[in-house]
Amino acid sequence: MSLLTATCLVMGNIIGGGIFLLPASVAPFGTVSLVAFGVLTIGAVALALVFGRLAERHPDTGGPYVYAREAFGDFAGFLSAWSYWTMTWVSNAALAVAAVGYVHVLFPGRASAGTDLLVALGALWLPAIANFAGTRYVGAVQLVSTVLKFVPLLFIAVVGLFFFDPDNLGSFNAGGGSAVGGMSAAAAILLYSYVGVESAAMSAGEVRDPERNVGRATVLGTIGAAVVYLLGTLAVFGSVAHDKLVNSKAPFSDAVDAMFGGHWGGTLVAGAAVVSIIGALNGWTLMSAQSPYAAAKDGLFPAAFLTKRRGVPTFGVLAAAVLASVLTVINYFIGSGGVFEILVLITTFSATVPYLLAAxxxxxxxxxxxxxxxxxxxxxxxxxxxxxAFGFTFWLVAGAGYAAIYQGVLFLFAGILVYAWMAARRAGRREDQAGAAATPPAHRPQPDAVPEKVS
Incomplete structure (x- = not known):
């Protein structure tokens, strides 16, 4: 991957489908949420710079896993890989389910659970097929999807500044209480907006000149995402009345309608959202295979994850797609029990473990x-x-909430059984090798001595 492709990978993974609801999510707290976004951006850029520094030292596929293992040993490396792996495929299932809602806007009409399930599974497997084709195709899809979603979002953000009306902003601290409390409450919602900053470091082995380009791509991608986030949120705040924005289900659509009139904004934004989600799934599918691939090279994950074709760990892609598909089916047929919601909570905590260990x-x-x-x-x-970067990540953990931390820790500790199994297998192989080395070679008869010829 070139510098441009790696940058698009970072930006595409950071900007998923959540941005299209983000302004309405933080509107109840007032414009103090913009201050919170600015503070979070500083922390995200610091984390991006740290990943760049670490990639200079160890430019290998695996990113946070590689750094954690080298610094703290096998167990810390395994926890990083396990957390990241589970976070990716569970997040992919959530993204696929989110895509269905936007598809309904593009193609209105009566839909059934079966149709929705097929759409969600298609959103999962189309990016998986692109990954099976190789890194070059992953990069091409990522480049195109990032441009297709970045341009309309940036257009709304820039044009929205010309329609900016300060009277639409509402109060600075609409939530009441102290400004610091309002900023913290808004930050708790915004915290995970920058998950994906590690994407270039995770795929460092497939990036051209990784010692230089991983750091550059990480910082450029993070800053590009921050520009879209901040300007987009500001434009929506200034073009949609605050009382309407608080209850909005499609804030960017409302912003387009307020700027240009009519009701075509919903279709435009829904199309951008579908492209954004497919692009994010394309990148996250690759991420879901990279961490277990790096861990498998060190014997910490099953050897099947080492299967690689055209720069992509194909078994990891297949495993993530299958697991995400199972979760998607659970969501549509057994979701009433809250299983899917619990697993999504797990991802909010699991994303922070590799960050903390890397910092x-x-x-x-x-x-x-x-x-x-x-x-x-x-x-x-x-x-x-x-x-x-460590403080920023620690803030992420605190913002995850008690339920997310509780469920996430339980799932993290469940990985200890996998580590114990893999560690026992490695120990058995070492004993076999040591025994083979200590066994003397079998006695071989020596040929009879040939008497010297007497002259």
Whole structure:
């Protein structure tokens, strides 16, 4: 992947389907939510810079898993890989279900659960097929989908500034109480807007000149997503009356209708949302295979995840697509029991575990005198960035909520059984190898000595 493709991978994975509801989600807190977004952007850029520094030192596929394992050993590396892997395929199922709602806007009419299920499964398997075709096709889909969703969103964001009316903003702290409390409440909703910042680092082995391009792609992709987020939210805040925005089910559609009149905004935004979700699924499907692939190389995941074709770990792609499909079927036929909602809660916590371990790994490398292997003579700046990134990720954990942390920790600890199984297999292989090395070679008869010829 080139620098442009890697940048689109980062931006496409960060900007999923949630942005189309984001302004309405934070509108109840007032414009203090824009301040919260700005603070979160600083933390996300710091995390992006940390991933860039770490990729310079270890430009291999696996990203956060590689850093955690090198700094803290096999168990920490496994926890990073396990958390990231489960987060990706559960998130893919949630994205596929979200795509169905936007498809209904594009194609109105009576729909059944069976039709919705087919649409959701199609949203999962089309990106999987692109991944089976190889990294080049993944990059092409990501490039096209990022452009198709970035251009209309940026158009709304920029044009919306010309229709900006300060009277539509409402109060600064509409939620009441202290401004700090309102900012924290808004941040709890916005926190996961930047999940995906690690995408280029996760696929570093498939990026051209990764020592340079992974860091650049990570920062550029994060900043590009931040521009869309901040300008888009500001444009919607300024073009849609606050009392209407609070109850809006399609804030960007309402913004387009307010700018140009008519009711065609819903179709435009729904089309952009479908493209955005398919692009995000394309990138996240690749991410779902990269972490277990890197762990399998070290014997921490089953060897089947090592199957690779044209730069893509195909077994990992297949496993993630199958598991996400199972969750999607559960959502449509057994979802009343809340199983799907619990699993989505798990992802909100699971996403933070690799981030915390990666930021901690950078702090470890710097404090143990190994800073020369990351960035020479820049100890103070790199340490500050690592601490800001760690604080940002810690804030993510706090914002996940008690239910998400509780469910996520249970699922994280369930992975210990998998680690124990893989560790036992590795120990058995080592014993077999040690025994084979200690066994003396079988006795072989020596040929009879040939008497010397007497002259």
């Amino acid at each position: 901690g790994a950078q702090v470890y490398f710097l404090l143990t005198g190994r800073r020369d292997k990351v960035r020479p003579a820049r100890f103070a700046r790199d340490l500050t960035l690592a601490l800001v």
